[in-house]
Amino acid sequence: MSVVIDGKSLTIDKVVEVARNKSDISVSSESWGKIISCREMLEEKIDKHETMYGITTGIGEFSEVTLDPDQTKEFQKLLIYSHAAGIGKPMDVEIVRGAMCGRINVHSKGHSGGRKEITEYLINALNQDLTPVVCEKGSVGACGDLSPMSQIALSLMGEGEMFVNGEIIDSKEALEKIGLEPLELEARDGLALINGSNVLTALAAITLYDAKKWMKLHDIAAAMTLEALMANMKPYDKRIHELRGFSGSQIIANNLNILTEDSEILFSGGKKVQDAYSMRSTPQVAGTLRDSINYAVSQVEIELNGVGDNPIFLTKEKDVLTGANFQGSPIALPMEMIGTGLSMVAVLSERRMNRLTNPALSVGLPPFLAEKPGLHSGMMLSQYTADALIAETRILSHPAANQSIPAAADQEDFVSMGLTTSQKTRQILDNCYGVLAIEMMAAAQALDMRKKGMGKGTSIAHRIIRESIDYLAEDRPLYRDHNNMVEILKSERIIDEIESELKIEL
Known part of the structure; x- marks a missing residue:
C-alpha cells in the first residue's frame, strides 16, 4: 500500500500504515505546487528584507533580535543544534515515523515556507526505512515537540544517528546508503522541520x-x-x-x-x-x-x-x-x-x-x-x-x-x-x-x-x-x-x- 499525502485526508489508519507497516509515502502534485509557491513568496520577502519571526529574527525570547542576511542560513543550523536537547532512551521507531509522516502533511498544506527539499528528505528517509534516533523525553508540547523534532532534522543533516535494519548508525553513513548528501538548511528550513506537535500527535x-x-x-x-x-x-x-x-x-x-x-x-x-x-x-x-x-x-x-x-x-x-x-x-x-x-x-x-x-x-x-x-x-x-x-x-x-x-x-x-x-x-x-x-x-x-x-x-x-x-x-x-x-x-x-x-x- 502507498499512502498519498495531500494535506487534507490523513487518518490515524494511514499514520499507522506508514509508521508501523512501513508503507511508502508520496505527496500529491497539487501539494507540491503549494509548497513551491509558498517558498517563492517567502524568498520574495527575504529579498525585500522584511522582518519575519524565526527567519530574519531569533526565536522565543530572542524574537526581537534581528539577523543580518549573512546570518539567516547559519541560524537555521544553530537552531537545530541548540534544540536537539532531549534525554533518555530512543523512542520507538513507529512513533518517529508517524511524526515524520505528520510533518510532511503539514508541509503539504502549503503554509510552512520551507524548501521542497526538506520535505523530499523526510519522504526519502521514510521510504528507505531510515529512522532518526530521537530521545523520548524533552518535549513540553509547545512550541510543539521542538526537541524531538530537532533530532529528526539533525539526522537529515547527517549529524545525528539513525536506525537502519534495527541497528543504530551515524546518520551521514545512513544517508550515503541511499545516495543522499547531508541536508543543508536554508532560511526558514530548520523551523519548518520542527515547529509543530507532530510527535505527540503521532503517538x-x-x-x-x-x-x-x-x-x-x-x-x-x-x-x-x-x-x-x-x-x-x-x-x-x-x-x-x-x-x-x-x-x-x-x-x-x-x-x-x-x-x-x-x-x-x-x-x-x-x-x-x-x-x-x-x-x-x-x-x-x-x-x-x-x-x-x-x-x-x-x-x-x-x-x-x-x-x-x-x-x-x-x-x-x-x-x-x-x-x-x-x-x-x-x-x-x-x-x-x-x-x-x-x-x-x-x-x-x-x-x-x-x-x-x-x-x-x-x-x-x-x-x-x-x-x-x-x-x-x-x-x-x-x-x-x-x-x-x-x-x-x-x-x-x-x-x-x-x-x-x-x-x-x-x-x-x-x-x-x-x-x-x-x-x-x-x-x-x-x-x-x-x-x-x-x-x-x-x-x-x-x-x-x-x-x-x-x-x-x-x-x-x-x-x-x-x-x-x-x-x-x-x-x-x-x-x-x-x-x-x-x-x-x-x-x-x-x-x-x-x-x-x-x-x-x-
Whole structure:
C-alpha cells in the first residue's frame, strides 16, 4: 500500500500504515505546487528584507533580535543544534515515523515556507526505512515537540544517528546508503522541520488505533466472563440502551448479545434478578470509553490535517502571521480523557475477573478456578498481577495537561505537556492489555469448568486461546501464560476470526 499525502485526508489508519507497516509515502502534485509557491513568496520577502519571526529574527525570547542576511542560513543550523536537547532512551521507531509522516502533511498544506527539499528528505528517509534516533523525553508540547523534532532534522543533516535494519548508525553513513548528501538548511528550513506537535500527535494516533482494537477485545472478554458467570442477559436488551441514546453503550450491548448467542451455559438456570454493577453496567461504563475514543480520534485527525506551524505563510494574500498553532493542548486534553477512561474500564475488567475467582460470587465455580482448591491455588496470584497493573494505571491517570511550567524567560509561559500525556496514555493502554489478558484467561478456565456449549463468538475466542494456553489442570508458573495471552490479544487474531466467521464488525 502507498499512502498519498495531500494535506487534507490523513487518518490515524494511514499514520499507522506508514509508521508501523512501513508503507511508502508520496505527496500529491497539487501539494507540491503549494509548497513551491509558498517558498517563492517567502524568498520574495527575504529579498525585500522584511522582518519575519524565526527567519530574519531569533526565536522565543530572542524574537526581537534581528539577523543580518549573512546570518539567516547559519541560524537555521544553530537552531537545530541548540534544540536537539532531549534525554533518555530512543523512542520507538513507529512513533518517529508517524511524526515524520505528520510533518510532511503539514508541509503539504502549503503554509510552512520551507524548501521542497526538506520535505523530499523526510519522504526519502521514510521510504528507505531510515529512522532518526530521537530521545523520548524533552518535549513540553509547545512550541510543539521542538526537541524531538530537532533530532529528526539533525539526522537529515547527517549529524545525528539513525536506525537502519534495527541497528543504530551515524546518520551521514545512513544517508550515503541511499545516495543522499547531508541536508543543508536554508532560511526558514530548520523551523519548518520542527515547529509543530507532530510527535505527540503521532503517538496519540497510534495509541488510539490500538485502543480501538482493545475495545473490541474488551467486549469479547466481557462476553466470556458474563457467560461463565451465567449472567442475567436482560441488562443487554437493546431497548434499554436505545432509550438512553449513547452509541457506545448500544454497540457494546449488541456485541455482548451476538458473542454469547446460542450459549447453553447462559440458559442453564440459576439467574439472579439483578447482577452486580461490574456485570450489568458493562455497556454503560465501557461504552463511555468507546464514545470518548471516537471523539479523541476526531480531534487527532483535525490536528493531523491542520497547519500546526509558526509562523504561517498565506501565499494568496502574501502575508505572514505569527500565532500559536504549535500548542499541543487540543490533543493533550482528549488523551487525558482516554487515559482515565482506559483506567476506568480496566477496573471493570478486574472486578469481573474477581467474580470468577471468588467462590462467594462465582455461581458455583471452584475457588480461584483451581481443580483441587487448597492443594492448588489456581489463578489467585493472577489477580495480584492485575491489581498491580491497575494501581499503576491509576497513578498514570493523574493529569499532565495541567502541569505547565513556564520556560524561555517566561516568553513561553504556558505549555501543554502533550507528549507526556500521550506517553503515559500509551503506558496505561499497555497495562490494560495485561489486565484484559488475565480476565480472558480466567474466563476461558471458567468456561471449561461449566462443561456446556459456549456462545457463537465466545467459543471462537476460547478455541484460539486453547491453541496456545492449556487448561490449568494443576498449578504451574503463569507468567509465561500471561505474556503469551497479551501477545495473542495484540496479534488481533481473535478479533479477525470472530468478525470473519460471524460476519460482523465489533
